[in-house]
Amino acid sequence: MRAITVSRHSHLLLAALVSLTLPAGALADDAKPIAEVVFACDADKSIDATFYEEKVALKLSDGRSMELPQVISGSGARYANADESFVFWNKGNTAFVTEGPDEKVTFENCVEKDAG
Numbered sequence: 001m002r003a004i005t006v007s008r009h010s011h012l013l014l015a016a017l018v019s020l021t022l023p024a025g026a027l028a029d030d031a032k033p034i035a036e037v038v039f040a041c042d043a044d045k046s047i048d049a050t051f052y053e054e055k056v057a058l059k060l061s062d063g064r065s066m067e068l069p070q071v072i073s074g075s076g077a078r079y080a081n082a083d084e085s086f087v088f089w090n091k092g093n094t095a096f097v098t099e100g101p102d103e104k105v106t107f108e109n110c111v112e113k114d115a116g
Contacts, residue, residue, distance in 0.1 A: 031055075039095045039110035047095060047110055049088070055079065058088060060097075060107070 031052045039047040041061075048059040056079045057067045068079035068088055076091030087098045093112035098105055 038113045039107075040113050041096075041107045041110035045107050045110075047088075047097070047107055049090070049095070056088060056090075 033050045033052055035051045037049045037051070039049065041047065044061075046061040050057040055067055055069050056077075057065070059065045066081070066086070068081055068086070071078050071080045071084075073089075076089060078087060078089055080087040085100055087103070089096050089098070095107070095110040095112075096105055097107035097110075
């Protein structure tokens with residue numbers, strides 16, 4: 001259990017260090033999007049995600065909007081706020097969101113909607 005705690009704190013430290021060492025404007029709003037994806041989730045929820053090189057901008061069906069920096073992930077892409085109380089996970093054409101200290105899944109079984 002200690003190894004997981006240390007690893008989690010390491011992710012937070014690395015994310016903080018990266019944000020301090022990035023050149024000015026690296027996370028600026030004028031960055032060009034890499035991809036724009038809409039995910040349909042269970043319980044008629046959805047996530048509109050605009051991916052950039054180092055971050056993602058989210059619009060959630062519950063009305064919240066936020067930008068999250070990319071953080072270290074063992075598999076797929078992981079984006080989190082500073083205290084990791086909100087984490088957006090993306091792998092391939094799927095995604096989910098965990099929130100709070102208990103990492104409750106609040107947007108689950110999200111699958112990319114067809115573009116066509």
